[in-house]
Amino acid sequence: MHFPILSSLIAVPIVGAILLLFVRDEEHSEKTIRAIALIVSGLVFLETLLLWSRFDASSAEFQFVERHDWIPSFGISYLLGVDGISLLLVVLTGFLTPLALLGSWESVHKRVKAFSICILLLESAMIGVFLSIDLFLFYVFWDAMLVPMYFLIGIWGYERRIYAAVKFLLYTMAGSVLMLLAILGLAYLQSVATGAYSFDLVKLYDLSIAPRTQVWFFLAFALAFAIKVPLFPFHTWLPDAHVEAPTAGSVILAGVLLKMGTYGLVRFALPLFPVAAALFAPVLATLAVVGIIYGALVAMVQPDMKKLVAYSSVSHLGFVVLGITAMNMQGVQGAVYQMLSHGISTGGLFLIVGMLSDRRHTRLIAEYGGLKKVTPRLVAVFLIVTLASIGLPGLNGFVGEFLILLGVFRWNPRMAAFAATGVILSATYMLWMFQRVNYGPVTSEKNARLVDLRTREWLVIAPIVALAILMGVLPNFFLRPIGPAVQRMLSHVEQGSAPQRIEAER
Amino acid sequence: MMAGFNAIVPMACVAAAAVAAMIAEAFSVPGERMPIAPLGGIGLTGAALASAALWNHNASSFGVVSADNFALFVTGVLVVVGLLSLALSGPTIDREHLPRGEYYALMLFALAGMMLMASATDLLVIFLALEVLSIAVYVLTGIRRDSPASTEAAFKYFLLGAFSSAFFLYGIAFVYGLTGSTRLDRIASVVASQGASPLTLVAVGLLLVGFAFKVSVVPFHMWTPDAYQGAPPAVTGFMSTGVKAAAFAAFVRVFLSALQPLHASWAAVLWPVAAATMIIGTVVGVAQNNVKRMLAYSSIAHGGYLLLALLSGNDYGKGAVLFYLLTYAVTNLGAFGVIGLLEDAERPNDTVADYAGLWHDHPALAAVMTVFMLSLGGFPPTAGFIAKWYVFSAAIKAGYTWLAIVGVLTSVVSVFFYLRIVVMMYMTPAGESIARFPSVPKVAGAALIASAVLIFYLGILPARVLDWAAASIGTIF
Numbered sequence: 001m002h003f004p005i006l007s008s009l010i011a012v013p014i015v016g017a018i019l020l021l022f023v024r025d026e027e028h029s030e031k032t033i034r035a036i037a038l039i040v041s042g043l044v045f046l047e048t049l050l051l052w053s054r055f056d057a058s059s060a061e062f063q064f065v066e067r068h069d070w071i072p073s074f075g076i077s078y079l080l081g082v083d084g085i086s087l088l089l090v091v092l093t094g095f096l097t098p099l100a101l102l103g104s105w106e107s108v109h110k111r112v113k114a115f116s117i118c119i120l121l122l123e124s125a126m127i128g129v130f131l132s133i134d135l136f137l138f139y140v141f142w143d144a145m146l147v148p149m150y151f152l153i154g155i156w157g158y159e160r161r162i163y164a165a166v167k168f169l170l171y172t173m174a175g176s177v178l179m180l181l182a183i184l185g186l187a188y189l190q191s192v193a194t195g196a197y198s199f200d201l202v203k204l205y206d207l208s209i210a211p212r213t214q215v216w217f218f219l220a221f222a223l224a225f226a227i228k229v230p231l232f233p234f235h236t237w238l239p240d241a242h243v244e245a246p247t248a249g250s251v252i253l254a255g256v257l258l259k260m261g262t263y264g265l266v267r268f269a270l271p272l273f274p275v276a277a278a279l280f281a282p283v284l285a286t287l288a289v290v291g292i293i294y295g296a297l298v299a300m301v302q303p304d305m306k307k308l309v310a311y312s313s314v315s316h317l318g319f320v321v322l323g324i325t326a327m328n329m330q331g332v333q334g335a336v337y338q339m340l341s342h343g344i345s346t347g348g349l350f351l352i353v354g355m356l357s358d359r360r361h362t363r364l365i366a367e368y369g370g371l372k373k374v375t376p377r378l379v380a381v382f383l384i385v386t387l388a389s390i391g392l393p394g395l396n397g398f399v400g401e402f403l404i405l406l407g408v409f410r411w412n413p414r415m416a417a418f419a420a421t422g423v424i425l426s427a428t429y430m431l432w433m434f435q436r437v438n439y440g441p442v443t444s445e446k447n448a449r450l451v452d453l454r455t456r457e458w459l460v461i462a463p464i465v466a467l468a469i470l471m472g473v474l475p476n477f478f479l480r481p482i483g484p485a486v487q488r489m490l491s492h493v494e495q496g497s498a499p500q501r502i503e504a505e506r
Numbered sequence: 507m508m509a510g511f512n513a514i515v516p517m518a519c520v521a522a523a524a525v526a527a528m529i530a531e532a533f534s535v536p537g538e539r540m541p542i543a544p545l546g547g548i549g550l551t552g553a554a555l556a557s558a559a560l561w562n563h564n565a566s567s568f569g570v571v572s573a574d575n576f577a578l579f580v581t582g583v584l585v586v587v588g589l590l591s592l593a594l595s596g597p598t599i600d601r602e603h604l605p606r607g608e609y610y611a612l613m614l615f616a617l618a619g620m621m622l623m624a625s626a627t628d629l630l631v632i633f634l635a636l637e638v639l640s641i642a643v644y645v646l647t648g649i650r651r652d653s654p655a656s657t658e659a660a661f662k663y664f665l666l667g668a669f670s671s672a673f674f675l676y677g678i679a680f681v682y683g684l685t686g687s688t689r690l691d692r693i694a695s696v697v698a699s700q701g702a703s704p705l706t707l708v709a710v711g712l713l714l715v716g717f718a719f720k721v722s723v724v725p726f727h728m729w730t731p732d733a734y735q736g737a738p739p740a741v742t743g744f745m746s747t748g749v750k751a752a753a754f755a756a757f758v759r760v761f762l763s764a765l766q767p768l769h770a771s772w773a774a775v776l777w778p779v780a781a782a783t784m785i786i787g788t789v790v791g792v793a794q795n796n797v798k799r800m801l802a803y804s805s806i807a808h809g810g811y812l813l814l815a816l817l818s819g820n821d822y823g824k825g826a827v828l829f830y831l832l833t834y835a836v837t838n839l840g841a842f843g844v845i846g847l848l849e850d851a852e853r854p855n856d857t858v859a860d861y862a863g864l865w866h867d868h869p870a871l872a873a874v875m876t877v878f879m880l881s882l883g884g885f886p887p888t889a890g891f892i893a894k895w896y897v898f899s900a901a902i903k904a905g906y907t908w909l910a911i912v913g914v915l916t917s918v919v920s921v922f923f924y925l926r927i928v929v930m931m932y933m934t935p936a937g938e939s940i941a942r943f944p945s946v947p948k949v950a951g952a953a954l955i956a957s958a959v960l961i962f963y964l965g966i967l968p969a970r971v972l973d974w975a976a977a978s979i980g981t982i983f
Binding site: 069070071072073074136139140141143144146147150151154155161162165166169170173174177178180181184185187188 | 880885886887891895898902903907910911914915917918921922925929932933934968969972973976
């Protein structure tokens with residue numbers, strides 16, 4: 001019996017949250033609470049690194065699988081596993097959570113205990129989403145995750161936080177309940193085919209489903225994931241949620257939560273319903289391209305930095321979806337890589353915007369200007385993260401976007417051409433924002449005396465900068481574990497769609 | 507010889523406790539406080555132990571009361587309802603100076619009636635049980651005699667309830683006229699051989715109306731918001747869960763065993779009813795500003811989900827009814843328990859705005875209320891999620907895909923109003939708020955915590971209870 005590392009990844013944050021319940025929520029215990037939360041999330045991060053180090057990168061199968069009966073009469077099991085697609089997303093979650101906690105030391109002073117508990121519970125649910133390979137368990141984590149996020153936005157957010165929190169929750173839930181029905185339908189088909197209910201993903205992969213049914217199920221899954229990504233035109237909750245959420249919420253939302261939509265497409269929607277996926281891939285790709293260009297154009301005119309970054313997420317996530325719909329090695333591998341690198345660079349951008357707004361209590365671009373002279377170090381890291389987000393070669397964003405465009409070009413050159421304009425546009429809006437904030441004369445008195453990066457902020461931002469460079473320079477190190485799992489997924493999609501397509505044509 | 511009485515032992519325990527409560531009240535010196543609630547607790551524990559002993563024995567008494575596992579499961583749910591109601595009633599009784607003995611005795615009599623209703627296998631006994639529980643609940647609804655709202659609620663409830671009882675009785679008469687019996691098994695065999703004649707359909711329709719009133723589904727739901735708002739919260743919690751459990755148990759027994767051969771006929775009527783119940787319950791619920799009325803409409807909507815399970819009619823559906831009743835009982839009683847604690851002598855404090863800032867005043871109460879709301883809304887990892895999932899999987903299996911879609915979409919809408927309370931408690935600063943109650947009584951607090959724990963238990967480790975539910979339906983269908 002080896003150590004159940006995956007379960008412990010889910011359990012440690014919960015244990016930490018329970019531990020925090022017993023700390024008194026008073027002024028002087030604020031430090032203790034923060035320390036406990038930080039240590040717990042740091043521990044989780046170390047564990048994710050341990051997981052990575054012991055992960056066999058050459059294997060495409062699920063590893064560290066843990067299986068326990070949960071509700072045996074329905075074939076539901078507590079089934080965890082990790083493969084190349086989920087591994088790095090788990091590491092990303094472990095990486096960003098402590099940074100989000102540390103990044104909010106200045107900005108959150110109200111109810112620190114409840115705040116830390118919410119973040120830890122959220123971390124546990126997020127890791128659970130990436131690790132579960134039982135559809136029922138996946139749905140449980142998927143839905144459970146909404147509650148702490150809802151509280152994070154609703155309690156610690158800005159002015160219109162309640163509206164944003166409720167909108168976030170209802171939007172996401174409306175999408176996911178139909179997915180629940182599709183999951184139930186899948187299990188029912190499985191019981192018809194084999195005589196026993198099962199929610200085991202690996203078994204369901206082998207289930208052959210009539211193309212008509214596939215279409216319905218695919219639509220239900222795709223809707224849930226499209227809202228989460230968010231894919232145009234389901235994106236309207238995102239700017240609200242991002243703008244109103246506290247910094248930590250935005251970092252986790254952009255860094256991890258959005259990836260669940262694209263992760264869901266790769267893990268569930270495509271391989272489970274290959275025929276429908278092939279049918280709808282052009283539709284999804286078109287929406288993705290529209291999202292890329294639309295997100296970029298809207299980002300360009302935002303007066304608020306946070307909103308600008310939020311819309312840039314719509315654009316960047318469009319790339320990810322596009323890469324997935326290409327359904328070839330480069331496209332999907334690039335998409336998975338881009339999920340990570342977007343988590344790093346957008347997480348970093350939100351942290352930096354948070355630092356600025358901690359200092360000035362505003363996020364309006366017009367309020368800033370000439371920061372280069374006042375806070376040179378902050379501006380330096382800001383520049384690196386901005387360039388990473390744009391996709392400058394040598395930084396993380398480039399690799400993913402390049403691979404995606406390569407893959408998409410092989411599949412549909414026209415799509416690739418349209419998408420490539422998004423790269424140019426992203427340079428425009430990001431650099432323009434950067435220029436207005438950091439260059440030129442110091443326009444406002446209030447900006448003249450801003451402090452530069454503090455030690456704590458160095459601790460928050462340095463890992464991000466380091467990782468952005470590392471992922472840009474050594475992409476193979478990160479791509480290696482992704483490859484086999486993507487290959488397996490793709491060959492599965494091919495097998496699934498080929499014979500049935502012929503059948504349908506007859 | 508004695509074995510013939512086995513099946514009625516659980517309800518006899520409760521009835522004995524009720525009688526004891528009345529005697530204790532009658533013989534108490536004025537001003538003396540008798541431990542009446544614990545008496546009820548003892549009776550209910552006895553019922554629980556008796557049910558456990560009878561499990562899998564399929565005992566039956568007098569040919570009309572059957573302690574099959576189905577009945578015993580519902581009895582178990584009712585024991586939970588009873589214990590939580592007893593524990594949560596204390597603060598209301600003290601505050602309103604209600605007659606302690608009568609209150610508990612009525613509650614226990616109602617419980618005995620509910621248990622009988624769940625176990626009866628004869629339409630007349632079902633009617634008898636229905637009246638026992640209904641009359642007790644009418645009185646409980648109006649037990650605050652000097653409160654106009656309470657009296658109005660009781661009167662409305664009584665009139666409409668009596669009306670529906672008449673429908674039900676008329677239906678029984680028809681059934682008897684057609685089949686020559688009121689015993690469910692005989693009805694089943696006659697109905698199976700005769701098929702659906704117009705008169706049978708009339709009889710089924712009349713029975714349906716009677717049940718529909720009791721479980722408050724659209725279009726027979728009008729009394730619910732008024733009755734729920736007017737009754738003391740502890741009573742509302744009791745009747746919204748206990749009456750529903752008992753009535754649904756009988757509903758399932760009559761329609762899925764005796765009238766199962768006519769499934770196609772009554773299902774055609776029932777599915778629009780289920781859809782309308784889910785939709786109206788949630789949509790009207792959104793517009794409510796009074797928490798009790800909101801939960802009344804939520805209760806209607808939950809009736810719709812239960813109806814969906816009943817309609818499905820397969821093993822999952824029947825099991826789902828049982829599991830759902832348990833979940834709903836624990837959750838709703840907890841919610842009304844919190845509402846009851848927030849009342850004070852001057853004001854009911856039951857508008858949504860009254861909950862503003864509760865988190866700051868009383869974090870623990872806000873936390874358990876949040877658990878109840880999340881469970882009603884069907885969030886994992888609470889019991890509400892498993893219950894809804896069970897219902898929807900039954901519906902999918904039975905081919906009611908569209909109803910399941912209506913179900914999940916309405917449950918999203920319902921989340922909106924459950925969250926309004928959460929928004930108020932956590933995200934809105936307290937206004938010039940009411941004088942907050944000093945503290946939560948120990949017993950009531952323990953009951954709330956027990957409900958919350960049970961909700962998480964059923965949500966995280968439901969396997970055992972699900973197996974019990976599955977075993978329960980095996981015995982009668």
